[in-house]
Amino acid sequence: MTEIPGVSYVMPVLNEAEYLEEAVRSILTQDYDGEKELVIALGPSSDDTNLVAARLAEADSRVVLVDNPLGRTPIALNLAVKKSSHPIVLRVDAHSELPANYTRRGVETLFRVGAHDVGGLMDARGRTPVQRAIAAAYQSKFGFGGPAYHSGAPEGEAESAYLGIFRREVFDEVGFYDENMWRAQDWELCLRIRQAGHKVWFDPELKVGYYPRDNFKALARQSYASGTWRGEIARRFPEGKSMRHDMPPALLAGVITGTVALIAAPLARGHVSKPMQFLLDSARLAPAVYTAATLAAGIKSNAQGAKEKVLTAVAFQAIHLPWAAGYVKGRILGAAGTVDKGRVK
Numbered sequence: 001m002t003e004i005p006g007v008s009y010v011m012p013v014l015n016e017a018e019y020l021e022e023a024v025r026s027i028l029t030q031d032y033d034g035e036k037e038l039v040i041a042l043g044p045s046s047d048d049t050n051l052v053a054a055r056l057a058e059a060d061s062r063v064v065l066v067d068n069p070l071g072r073t074p075i076a077l078n079l080a081v082k083k084s085s086h087p088i089v090l091r092v093d094a095h096s097e098l099p100a101n102y103t104r105r106g107v108e109t110l111f112r113v114g115a116h117d118v119g120g121l122m123d124a125r126g127r128t129p130v131q132r133a134i135a136a137a138y139q140s141k142f143g144f145g146g147p148a149y150h151s152g153a154p155e156g157e158a159e160s161a162y163l164g165i166f167r168r169e170v171f172d173e174v175g176f177y178d179e180n181m182w183r184a185q186d187w188e189l190c191l192r193i194r195q196a197g198h199k200v201w202f203d204p205e206l207k208v209g210y211y212p213r214d215n216f217k218a219l220a221r222q223s224y225a226s227g228t229w230r231g232e233i234a235r236r237f238p239e240g241k242s243m244r245h246d247m248p249p250a251l252l253a254g255v256i257t258g259t260v261a262l263i264a265a266p267l268a269r270g271h272v273s274k275p276m277q278f279l280l281d282s283a284r285l286a287p288a289v290y291t292a293a294t295l296a297a298g299i300k301s302n303a304q305g306a307k308e309k310v311l312t313a314v315a316f317q318a319i320h321l322p323w324a325a326g327y328v329k330g331r332i333l334g335a336a337g338t339v340d341k342g343r344v345k
Contacts, residue, residue: 006035007103008084008168009092012068012076013053014043016094019211020052023094026209028060032103038092039083041068041076074177074185081171089166091186096163097209106165109203116170116198117190119161120206131214133311136303138212140312142294143319158202159239160190170198182339183229191239216314220322225340227323231330248324251290255321258286291317 009027013020027038040053042065057063066083068076081089088107092098102120110118124139126132137143164186174192177185190200213219230245261284268280291313298313326338 004032004034005088005107006037006086007032007088007090007107008081008086009036009038009090010041010077010080010084011038011092011094012041012043012073012080013045013049013094014071015045015047015049017045017048017052020049020094021056023092023096024056024063026097026099027092028062029100030098030103031100032107034088034103034107035086036103037062037064037084037086039064039066039080041066041080043068043071043076072179072182074179074181077185078176078179081176084168087168089168089171091163091166093163093208093210095211099207099209102206102208103165105203106206109201109206110165110167113201114199115201116167116193117161117200118165118203118206119158119163119201120203120208122162122210123207124210124212126214127211128214129308130216130311131212133298133303133308134212134214134216134219134315134318135210136298136301136308136312137315137319138210140297140301140316142297142301143316153202153204155203155205156201158190158200159194160187161200161202162186163208164190170196180336181229181232182335183225184233187233188237191237216318219315220318222340223319224322224326225338227326228330228335228338229326230323231327231332232335233330234327235331235334245327248320249328252321252324252328254283254286255290258283258288258290262287 011023016023024038024040028036030036040057040063042050042053053063053065057065064083066079068079077091088110090103090106106118106120109115122138124135126135170193174189174196176189178188181188193200213222227248234245261280265277265280265284269277272280294313294316295310297316298309298311301309301312303309303312329335330338
């Protein structure tokens with residue numbers, strides 16, 4: 001790389017008034033000598049997001065706004081990419097904060113390893129006890145089963161990339177984000193990049209500060225939508241199936257069976273055979289065993305203090321069980337129409 005290429009950051013936003021200004025500041029102050037622009041695709045927010053964005057655009061000509069009336073993430077990304085002008089495209093998020101060297105390191109890695117898409121670690125953070133607990137759950141392998149961008153891995157080729165730093169020409173070659181994939185559109189795009197013979201690369205030195213949902217209801221809704229779209233991926237693409245994705249549905253089935261057994265076992269006593277009674281008595285332990293496992297994982301997590309460790313145990317349940325229910329729905333019925341209701345205020 002003899003010349004320093006210009007970079008275009010693309011950001012879909014919806015109801016991000018609390019986070020947008022800080023995210024934009026972390027982008028525009030990047031320690032990178034190439035030209036920069038930030039294209040923000042504005043969804044139909046119900047808070048002051050659009051007012052904040054307008055103020056930022058007025059203050060800095062590098063901030064460009066584009067309307068996204070339908071509010072869907074892949075549509076927003078495509079509108080922003082098409083509006084952008086530089087040879088390197090970086091997907092960014094209003095819930096994220098980039099470290100100062102993120103762009104420089106990412107572009108260097110892109111050319112150093114000959115990749116067409118590079119991503120790094122989601123460094124989950126929190127501002128409140130609940131959000132910090134949810135962040136600890138994100139960083140735990142017990143929470144998400146160990147994807148590299150959550151819990152880390154050695155540098156190397158990857159299935160997908162968190163956010164993504166792209167060579168612009170890859171969009172001309174493999175196409176833009178699939179607008180029918182309301183979630184998991186990054187995984188599907190990375191599949192096409194890999195099928196075209198290009199590298200998707202994980203660099204653990206790229207750490208992006210990320211603020212997850214700040215309450216359990218929103219987290220559960222997000223998890224349900226994510227699980228549904230992961231089920232859709234497994235339904236559409238053989239490459240999208242993984243044994244780790246079958247574990248949460250098996251867990252959910254165990255918890256449901258155990259809950260039913262809690263009611264049925266006392267009623268069945270004396271009316272069923274001893275082997276059947278033993279099965280019912282054993283099954284009703286499943287919810288308690290799962291709860292104990294989440295508590296143990298919460299204690300082992302990097303959450304600080306007893307209160308946040310207990311809250312992390314609750315966060316695991318708000319991730320696992322809705323995700324599993326969504327995954328089953330996505331595998332059987334597909335994900336069409338499923339949205340992340342946790343984003344809507």
